[in-house]
Amino acid sequence: xxxxxxxxxxxxxxxxxxxxxxxxxxxxxxxxxxxxxxxxxxxxxxxxxxxxxxxxxxxxxxxxxxxxx
Ligand SMILES: [Zn+2]
Numbered sequence: 001x002x003x004x005x006x007x008x009x010x011x012x013x014x015x016x017x018x019x020x021x022x023x024x025x026x027x028x029x030x031x032x033x034x035x036x037x038x039x040x041x042x043x044x045x046x047x048x049x050x051x052x053x054x055x056x057x058x059x060x061x062x063x064x065x066x067x068x069x
Contacts, residue, residue: 006031 004014006028016025024032 004028 001017001020002023004016004018004025004027005023006014006016006025008014014025014028016027018025019029022029022032
């Protein structure tokens with residue numbers, strides 16, 4: 001299992017094991033949330049925007065075809 005990416009109050013690297021679904025341990029999972037919000041200025045990254053646009057386009061296309069018939 002990977003080591004936690006969190007930092008202790010002393011500023012040292014946390015020596016606990018990270019959780020399976022996260023680079024942080026249970027104690028430092030709040031640092032993960034902070035790292036994500038600081039890491040990107042935009043709440044949407046490009047990948048999510050493209051996926052949302054494709055999804056919306058598909059739904060709109062299905063609606064258009066159904067109403068025309
Ligand atoms: Zn930790």
